[in-house]
Each structure stands twice: as C-alpha cells, then as structure tokens.
Amino acid sequence: MFVPxxxxxxxxxxxxxxxxxxxxxGIDAATISKxxxxxxxxxxxxxxxxxxxxxxxxxxxxxxGAQGLDRASADYMGMLGTVINxxxxxxxxxxxxxxxxxxxxxxxxxxxxxxxxxxxxRHLDKGRVVVFAAGTGNPYFSTDTAASLRAMEIxxxxxxxxxxxxxxxxxxxxxxxxxxxxxxxxxxxxxxRELKVMDAAAISLCMDNNLxxxxxxxxxxxxxxxxVIGEKLGTLVTAANGGxxxxxxxxxx
Numbered sequence: 001m002f003v004p005x006x007x008x009x010x011x012x013x014x015x016x017x018x019x020x021x022x023x024x025x026g027i028d029a030a031t032i033s034k035x036x037x038x039x040x041x042x043x044x045x046x047x048x049x050x051x052x053x054x055x056x057x058x059x060x061x062x063x064x065g066a067q068g069l070d071r072a073s074a075d076y077m078g079m080l081g082t083v084i085n086x087x088x089x090x091x092x093x094x095x096x097x098x099x100x101x102x103x104x105x106x107x108x109x110x111x112x113x114x115x116x117x118x119x120x121x122r123h124l125d126k127g128r129v130v131v132f133a134a135g136t137g138n139p140y141f142s143t144d145t146a147a148s149l150r151a152m153e154i155x156x157x158x159x160x161x162x163x164x165x166x167x168x169x170x171x172x173x174x175x176x177x178x179x180x181x182x183x184x185x186x187x188x189x190x191x192x193r194e195l196k197v198m199d200a201a202a203i204s205l206c207m208d209n210n211l212x213x214x215x216x217x218x219x220x221x222x223x224x225x226x227x228v229i230g231e232k233l234g235t236l237v238t239a240a241n242g243g244x245x246x247x248x249x250x251x252x253x
Contacts, residue, residue: 006230009048011151016054036092038224048124052147055081075139086133099128105137144202162218167235213237
C-alpha cells in the first residue's frame with residue numbers, strides 16, 4: 001500500500017565515515033550502493049532531496065589542525081574530501097537512473113556547478129537530487145553547519161541526520177553499554193546537555209529557524225523511507241518535544 005511522504009523537501013546529512021562502510025578509509029562500493037538504493041526509494045515517492053556529505057573518510061580538518069597543520073588549510077583540504085564523496089554519490093545515483101547535480105561552495109566548474117541558491121531550488125523542483133559539496137566554503141565551519149545552512153536556503157522541511165547509531169544517546173553507545181537513547185529532545189536540551197550529535201552552531205541555526213531534526217540509523221535498509229513517511233524512528237529534535245506536523249517518537253516504539 002502506498003503511503004504518502006510526510007515531507008515535500010528534505011535535507012539529508014551524511015558523514016563521510018558512512019561511505020567507508022567497515023573500513024577506516026575510502027569509499028566502500030557495497031555501502032554506497034545500499035545508500036543510493038535507500039535514497040532512490042525516497043526519490044520515487046516524489047520527495048525533493050538535498051544531500052550534504054562530510055569528508056571524514058578521506059580527511060578530517062579538525063584532527064589535522066590539532067596535529068599541527070594550519071587549521072584553515074586543513075579545513076580546505078577536508079572540503080575537497082567532501083567533493084570526492086559527492087562525485088562518487090552522484091555517479092552511483094545516476095547509474096541508478098536518478099538525475100543528480102553536485103553543487104560546490106568552492107568553485108571548480110570542470111567537475112561541479114557553483115552553489116547558487118536559486119539554481120539549487122530549480123534543480124530540486126525538476127526532481128533532481130542535489131548534493132552540496134565543500135561545506136559552506138569557509139574554514140572553521142563543519143558540514144553539520146553547512147547542512148543546516150543549506151536546508152534553510154532551499155526551504156527544506158526537515159533535516160535528517162543519518163548516523164551509525166539509532167539516535168541520540170546520553171553517552172556514546174559504542175563505549176557504554178548502559179547508554180540510554182533519547183527519543184524526543186528540544187534544541188535547548190541538546191545544547192545544554194552538550195549532546196554531541198551536531199555542533200552547537202548547527203543546532204543553534206536550526207533552533208533559530210525552527211527546523212526540526214531527526215537523527216536515525218542510516219545503516220539499516222529502509223530507515224530513510226520510514227522516516228520520510230512519518231514512522232516513529234530515531235530521535236526527534238524540535239523547539240518543543242514532538243513539534244507540529246511531526247510524529248512524536250516515544251520509548252514504546
């Protein structure tokens with residue numbers, strides 16, 4: 001039975017590490033194929049999809065900066081890593097028959113379009129998946145912040161953060177067996193508790209513009225579609241728990 005999507009336009013935020021699969025570096029072909037299959041299912045529902053992807057599977061500017069490399073230079077190197085990932089995602093999406101555009105915040109016309117907001121929304125209106133590369137184009141800003149910013153600019157109705165865990169926990173579930181998942185949080189709770197799901201700038205931007213965030217496990221096939229059609233999944237972050245027009249997630253789900 002066809003279930004209509006809850007959102008017309010979404011922003012999907014992916015970490016670069018997700019593309020590495022079980023490896024510590026690079027792009028795993030099987031992983032990116034499964035990811036594209038999930039994106040394709042949502043695209044078939046008629047949902048307009050923007051994607052921001054990190055570059056941590058190739059280069060992490062923050063870590064390199066901490067090790068002595070100039071922070072601004074390191075961040076620019078990380079931005080180039082996001083472009084590599086964006087091009088890989090575009091290629092696999094188009095192999096599946098999904099028209100895709102890569103738009104880069106750093107101009108490199110031979111391989112990607114320069115980011116222009118009106119052109120991006122035009123692509124989305126035509127049913128193309130738009131992958132936003134190179135972060136905001138500025139050092140010292142994460143791809144989480146870029147995802148929040150681009151989501152506002154394109155008029156996305158929700159920011160979906162695909163992770164390797166089921167949602168937001170009170171502590172790292174990979175290191176703590178007693179970690180407890182939060183199912184509903186406010187933006188202020190995320191900031192006050194310093195929950196490390198997104199950086200403070202990204203959370204504050206979403207809070208200021210009342211853009212809901214859903215954090216969920218993108219590694220489980222079908223989860224992206226489940227979130228888009230409104231199933232209770234992951235952790236919902238809103239101005240107040242269970243904001244208008246969204247499913248409220250609870251511990252019984």
